[in-house]
Amino acid sequence: MDPLQMPVPGERTSETIRRFRDESGPVVPIELPGKVNAWLVTSYETVNEVLTNDGTLYSKNPLNFPALHDGTIPPDWPIRQVIQGDHLLTKDGADHRRLRGLINRAFTPARVAAMAPRIQEITDELLDRLADEGDVVDLVRHFSEPLPIAVICELFGVPEDERYRIREWTNVLLSNVSTPEEAATAAGELLGYLGGFIGRRRAEPGDDLTTGLIRAQEDDGDRLSDEEMLWILWLVLIAGHETTVHLIANTVVALCADPAQLAVAQKENAWDQVVEEALRSRNSVVGVLFRYPIEDVRVAGTTIQAGEPIMVGLSGAGTDPARFGGDAERFDISREPDGHLGFGRGPHFCLGAPLARLEMRIALSSLFGRFPGLRLALTEGQVPYTSSFITEGPTELPVVLRS
Numbered sequence: 394m395d396p397l398q399m400p401v402p403g404e405r406t407s408e409t410i411r412r413f414r415d416e417s418g419p420v421v422p423i424e425l426p427g428k429v430n431a432w433l434v435t436s437y438e439t440v441n442e443v444l445t446n447d448g449t450l451y452s453k454n455p456l457n458f459p460a461l462h463d464g465t466i467p468p469d470w471p472i473r474q475v476i477q478g479d480h481l482l483t484k485d486g487a488d489h490r491r492l493r494g495l496i497n498r499a500f501t502p503a504r505v506a507a508m509a510p511r512i513q514e515i516t517d518e519l520l521d522r523l524a525d526e527g528d529v530v531d532l533v534r535h536f537s538e539p540l541p542i543a544v545i546c547e548l549f550g551v552p553e554d555e556r557y558r559i560r561e562w563t564n565v566l567l568s569n570v571s572t573p574e575e576a577a578t579a580a581g582e583l584l585g586y587l588g589g590f591i592g593r594r595r596a597e598p599g600d601d602l603t604t605g606l607i608r609a610q611e612d613d614g615d616r617l618s619d620e621e622m623l624w625i626l627w628l629v630l631i632a633g634h635e636t637t638v639h640l641i642a643n644t645v646v647a648l649c650a651d652p653a654q655l656a657v658a659q660k661e662n663a664w665d666q667v668v669e670e671a672l673r674s675r676n677s678v679v680g681v682l683f684r685y686p687i688e689d690v691r692v693a694g695t696t697i698q699a700g701e702p703i704m705v706g707l708s709g710a711g712t713d714p715a716r717f718g719g720d721a722e723r724f725d726i727s728r729e730p731d732g733h734l735g736f737g738r739g740p741h742f743c744l745g746a747p748l749a750r751l752e753m754r755i756a757l758s759s760l761f762g763r764f765p766g767l768r769l770a771l772t773e774g775q776v777p778y779t780s781s782f783i784t785e786g787p788t789e790l791p792v793v794l795r796s
């Protein structure tokens with residue numbers, strides 16, 4: 394089969410992955426911008442198979458992607474900026490376990506649970522301001538975006554007036570239409586900013602996780618290097634807001650499109666089911682980059698050679714009729730919770746899942762609690778979406794707050 398071009402103009406990445414799954418099968422060759430060849434796994438079975446063999450058959454370390462280093466792929470290929478950092482998502486085995494263990498020590502379930510009152514407070518403040526905005530407001534700008542940014546930045550001590558820059562750099566880095574220059578500038582500025590930020594936190598400690606990491610480093614000098622600290626912040630600040638920003642808005646779109654589901658969620662306080670169903674069928678993480686086979690592998694009958702990059706199509710897995718039935722596309726909170734892969738699987742399973750679930754539940758229950766008649770101010774088909782291989786959500790979402 395000839396490689397299929399990605400992205401497809403005018404089509405969201407989630408739609409492309411689903412279409413490729415249905416038309417071309419569970420493992421398809423793709424061509425990414427810059428004429429870079431890769432593979433895409435599109436079904437629940439193949440996504441699950443690849444993730445389950447992370448660290449054994451597959452590596453996350455870009456050193457195992459020869460085309461990146463042998464001159465095949467140009468040095469300014471924009472995707473390099475997200476796959477070549479030195480963080481959890483580019484490590485395997487013992488290296489990965491060591492770093493994850495260090496972060497987990499700071500990011501304990503107790504610390505996350507203790508965030509609940511503060512997340513509620515930030516949510517309520519945003520909703521108060523939303524109510525003053527008028528009857529039609531852009532929910533992305535005024536709610537789904539500022540909430541996760543405030544939560545993760547507050548947790549790590551990023552000052553309020555600096556937070557929006559992180560959002561802007563993230564937008565450029567995750568977009569699949571950024572030019573090489575834009576991607577390189579955003580990457581350089583973000584790393585420069587984080588270096589300066591850590592320096593300031595060192596000089597002026599606070600009650601935040603960055604200070605916690607600095608203390609851990611000082612107490613036990615050889616364990617966490619300066620470079621590792623920088624990349625921890627890079628990953629956590631990006632992954633910790635981008636995903637949740639889009640999942641809140643995707644879920645609002647789904648609920649507004651089906652008022653009967655919304656009514657059940659409100660009446661039965663079924664927000665946990667809403668969140669799980671959104672992670673399955675409307676996930677903000679549509680594809681994850683990359684896995685590199687460390688030997689030739691057979692996936693659903695297709696041979697993929699060692700070192701050929703595989704993109705993991707989470708949105709294809711979540712809506713796969715072979716796994717979730719003929720109505721897999723339908724957002725239905727009455728489904729039995731049944732092993733979605735929305736937070737990934739295996740060693741790289743989302744480190745922020747408890748925080749994301751907590752934020753999602755508070756955001757949605759509070760939003761619809763305050764504005765029970767909230768509806769979209771445009772049709773579902775008119776909602777504009779981000780262009781990215783990794784994450785997807787509305788760029789703006791005008792809503793009518795009160796019917």
Ligand code: HEM
Pocket residue numbers: 481482493628629632633634636637640676677678681682734735736737738740741742743744745746748749
């Ligand atoms: C709805 C929100 C979220 C979704 C859908 C999501 C999804 C994911 C997925 C699918 C992965 C696995 C990536 C892979 O296997 O390549 C992942 C990893 C990760 N996520 Fe999340 N995430 C969310 C929120 C968060 C938050 C709030 C944080 C904050 C700390 C976070 C931090 C991370 C980190 C650090 C990793 C890398 C873990 C590792 O490699 O060991 N995520 N996330």
